[in-house]
Amino acid sequence: MSLEEKQGDSEYEKEIPLTSSSQEELLDGELLAQDIRPAAERQLVRILDMRLLPTIILIFIMNYIDRLAVTSARLKGLEQDLGLTDIQYSTILAILYASYIPANIPSNMILNRISRPSYYIAICVVLWGLTSALTGICRNYTGIVVARVFLGIPEAAFYPGGVYLLSRWYTRKELSFRSAIFYAGLMISNAFGSLMAAGILSRMEGKLGIRAWRWLFYIEGSITIVIGILAVFILPDYPNNTRWLSPAQRRLAQVRLAEDAGEADEDIGNNSALKGLTMAVKDPKVLIFAVMTCCQLLGTGFTTFFPTISGTLGFSSTVTLLLAAPPWIFATIVSCINAWHADRTGERYLHMCIPYWCIIIGYIVAISTMSVPGRYISMFLMAGGSAGHALLLVWLANVVPRPPAKRSAAIAIVNACGNIGTMISSFVWKVEWSPQYHQSMFVGIAALALGTSLATVIRCVLAHENKQLERKELLNLTEEEEERIREAARLEGITYEDAVVRRRGFRYLL
Numbered sequence: 001m002s003l004e005e006k007q008g009d010s011e012y013e014k015e016i017p018l019t020s021s022s023q024e025e026l027l028d029g030e031l032l033a034q035d036i037r038p039a040a041e042r043q044l045v046r047i048l049d050m051r052l053l054p055t056i057i058l059i060f061i062m063n064y065i066d067r068l069a070v071t072s073a074r075l076k077g078l079e080q081d082l083g084l085t086d087i088q089y090s091t092i093l094a095i096l097y098a099s100y101i102p103a104n105i106p107s108n109m110i111l112n113r114i115s116r117p118s119y120y121i122a123i124c125v126v127l128w129g130l131t132s133a134l135t136g137i138c139r140n141y142t143g144i145v146v147a148r149v150f151l152g153i154p155e156a157a158f159y160p161g162g163v164y165l166l167s168r169w170y171t172r173k174e175l176s177f178r179s180a181i182f183y184a185g186l187m188i189s190n191a192f193g194s195l196m197a198a199g200i201l202s203r204m205e206g207k208l209g210i211r212a213w214r215w216l217f218y219i220e221g222s223i224t225i226v227i228g229i230l231a232v233f234i235l236p237d238y239p240n241n242t243r244w245l246s247p248a249q250r251r252l253a254q255v256r257l258a259e260d261a262g263e264a265d266e267d268i269g270n271n272s273a274l275k276g277l278t279m280a281v282k283d284p285k286v287l288i289f290a291v292m293t294c295c296q297l298l299g300t301g302f303t304t305f306f307p308t309i310s311g312t313l314g315f316s317s318t319v320t321l322l323l324a325a326p327p328w329i330f331a332t333i334v335s336c337i338n339a340w341h342a343d344r345t346g347e348r349y350l351h352m353c354i355p356y357w358c359i360i361i362g363y364i365v366a367i368s369t370m371s372v373p374g375r376y377i378s379m380f381l382m383a384g385g386s387a388g389h390a391l392l393l394v395w396l397a398n399v400v401p402r403p404p405a406k407r408s409a410a411i412a413i414v415n416a417c418g419n420i421g422t423m424i425s426s427f428v429w430k431v432e433w434s435p436q437y438h439q440s441m442f443v444g445i446a447a448l449a450l451g452t453s454l455a456t457v458i459r460c461v462l463a464h465e466n467k468q469l470e471r472k473e474l475l476n477l478t479e480e481e482e483e484r485i486r487e488a489a490r491l492e493g494i495t496y497e498d499a500v501v502r503r504r505g506f507r508y509l510l
Contacts, residue, residue, distance in 0.1 A: 034353075071304060084141060101419050111157070116237050132146060136221070137214070169236065172260055176339045177343045182389040191328035204216075276405025348391060
């Protein structure tokens with residue numbers, strides 16, 4: 001059936017079969033026609049869902065598997081072989097963030113300025129995979145500390161960079177669910193990483209005269225390197241220059257985002273990376289988000305120590321790792337459902353805070369009992385509550401939609417400050433507090449209570465700003481805002497006045 005015949009079909013709900021040859025024949029704005037656009041847009045989103053999402057999820061799985069391999073290796077002799085004390089082990093966990101945190105901001109600033117993020121992210125993946133593999137040759141405390149420091153630098157590019165890349169492709173109403181699926185990579189990594197570690201540690205001991213925990217680093221790091229090489233060819237760049245989309249699809253991708261915020265998703269004029277950083281630092285909302293994220297990641301510090309917590313159930317190392325997997329499978333499902341509902345309703349605050357309140361309940365249960373059923377139920381509550389963090393940077397991206405330079409800097413700042421909480425948590429779960437870990441859980445409860453209180457402050461601030469937007473309604477546009485609206489009008493093929501009217505409906509999601 002020809003394209004003209006499809007346009008005339010009153011039952012037209014089907015996909016437009018856009019082959020590579022027919023795509024090349026389409027004019028730049030052809031997909032913006034009202035009778036073609038709905039199907040074309042669905043097809044564009046499906047292409048992104050099938051290429052971008054699976055790739056970054058797979059990378060994120062390996063990101064956390066490589067980062068937390070040391071916690072699984074601990075169960076099979078790492079501390080004994082390297083002669084580590086308790087404080088040295090905690091330092092090994094924390095030292096990664098000493099390089100990871102400072103690298104977040106410059107990395108995202110670079111990502112915003114370069115034209116090929118697919119190359120940048122892929123190179124970083126290969127570098128941390130190589131560093132992770134080389135961790136297996138460490139012979140002492142100094143060696144593994146150096147390896148962890150160098151592991152943190154390339155890893156800093158990925159999570160904030162991945163969220164920023166998603167925000168360059170998906171609208172506000174699409175972003176939460178996709179970001180939750182992306183964040184589910186962390187949860188899957190906790191489950192799959194435990195299963196992988198259980199297999200390696202139980203079967204590779206003494207192979208070729210090498211300890212099993214060393215094989216763990218060699219094998220997992222090598223897998224990451226292969227994935228990084230493949231990512232070069234699969235990841236997209238930006239809507240204006242992705243190689244495997246047609247010109248018409250690239251135009252449609254830009255128009256979607258321009259309509260979503262009433263402005264083109266581009267840096268106009270002198271919106272340099274440094275200016276974007278300055279704008280982000282001066283925005284009080286970004287700073288509140290940063291402190292809130294620090295509190296929330298401190299409160300969820302159990303993530304790093306999950307195999308250790310599972311070990312308090314009293315089983316062998318293999319069974320301990322196997323028992324650590326189901327709570328994270330449950331958490332993955334909860335996270336996706338929670339984010340899907342957040343997108344459907346456009347609500348952010350409760351969808352983020354309610355899961356954190358579940359973690360607090362999990363802590364209370366764990367403090368109240370040392371029975372195996374009670375402790376295991378608390379592990380499900382804690383893991384499932386991690387779903388709240390999947391929406392945190394998404395909410396931030398909604399709060400700081402334009403310009404991209406500010407948004408990329410804001411995401412990096414918040415993620416960097418948040419991981420200060422992760423670094424602190426490395427010293428909160430002390431061996432001398434085992435197996436109850438009551439003190440650790442009390443710290444987590446206090447941190448989450450403060451974090452959700454700050455989320456309430458943010459919601460009140462945004463509600464106030466929405467009321468101001470209703471009163472002002474674009475009466476005082478800056479030159480940069482006017483330029484981005486003109487660019488949106490050009491992309492959409494409408495007049496500047498119509499673009500101004502379209503932008504008038506923009507509100508922050510609460």
